[in-house]
Amino acid sequence: TIVVLDFGGQYTQLIARCVREAGVFTEIIPYNASLDRICGEHVKGIIFSGGPDSVYAEGSKHCDARVLECGIPILGICYGMQELTYQYHGEVGSACVSEFGHTAIHYDRHPLFQDVTAETVWMNHRDKVTVMPPGFTAIATTPDCPVAAFANEEKRQYGVQFHPEVKHSPQGDRIIRNFCYEICGCAGDWSMDNLGDVLIRQIQEQAGDSQVVCALSGGVDSSVAAVLVHKAIGERLTCIFVDHGLLRMHEADEVMAFYQAQLGMKIVKVDASQRFLNRLKGVSEPEEKRKIIGEEFMRVFEEEAVKINGDYLVQGTIYPDVIESGGENGAVIKSHHNVGGLPPNISFKGLIEPLRPLFKDEVRRLGESLGIPHKLVWRQPFPGPGLAIRVMGEITEEKLDIVRRTDWILREEVAKAGLDQEIWQYFTVMTGVQTVGVMGDARTYEYVVAVRAVTSRDAMTVEFAELPYELLKVLSTRMVNEVPGCSRVVYDITSKPPATIEWE
């Protein structure tokens, strides 16, 4: 194990991710945890994370000084390097020139920098080491930072002022890998399978013999979380699957077929379509739709959950949700999540959030290692309010039917063209606009359907996908021929920003 000691830095999870990618198990532990916890038997190395404070500021974070004497190799990153300096009575001063962004660097020959040929790193600091503590020597320099990295070979303690864990530091991951392999002697033979086992054990410890409830949406995150909990506690997990009538074609059946029939999970399926559609009648304002769906979802969920009398609630929160909702500190409930928060009228002992430290692609890899079919693991993101935000204006059965059928054709054709993993999201939008057409010598006046397909890494910025014209041609022909009520198909060629992915 490599312990990442968290001093409150914004990139702590990225450090953990780099370590995992090096095939080494890692655990993030708060800076003020007990000595036993930090320097446990299996710990081969400790990485001190960055942090927002100055080491001299009042109330700034310092670990137990004995951590430095336990003989386990330490790598301090940014604040972590300054913490080493502080603890050993070196000096940290404010840099006369703050360094932010790409910075040229010169590395000395050192096992930490083995095979690192890049000449820049990503800096993000105001303070720097001005006087190294006794026993430390500089092993890298930048124009404004003569001690961009230091080492104490006898103690096997190292520090870097830059951030090797961020993508903008080319080959930075190599430095973390070198620390794990060359300095700490880790083998790099850990994998996602091991992570599954560890998470399952943690869930067992947390849940004891309690009853646990989960809102299963069929989305990747809630599914992987539910499967993990199911593996951990079996029958004591009950999933509630709310069909709000705004799902895609065959979606509800697919979810039930796999999770209930194949995996044997206990699932209560609630068909609440009519309830949702009734409440949405006459509503056309997008935020109003979202609000109604969120509220109604909570109500339906609550009605079922009370019957189960569960002690814990499973949520598929993943790390980007934690960041989006305001960071590690504070009550964080995935605001975009289908559950939309905790049911107000049920008191749970707590939340089980096994995916909290993971990134989306890691969740997918974990899902595959748990045996969830490729198709389900690689599902594109689907919003909680479902097709409600893909039917512009008021929602009717007829419009839902048009968006469902055209979406089905789009998914079929994109998969046939082998593009389903390249495109982040692809769906159709029922625009609600009617246009004139001509079919079999007769005038038609029917709906325009828009195709939306985007590429992205994280949904924050997207570009429209450059679908081949051949594919577009097949789409429009099939949609107009096969879907009653659709007489024209357009392609949305807007990126985000300025447009969002969804139309509402």
Ligand code: XMP
């Ligand atoms: P936008 O449209 O904001 O979407 O560019 C970004 C990502 O979030 C999804 N999305 C939602 N997901 N509830 C959700 O669970 C929502 O209300 C919601 N709105 C958008 C969208 O599909 C895309 O992946």
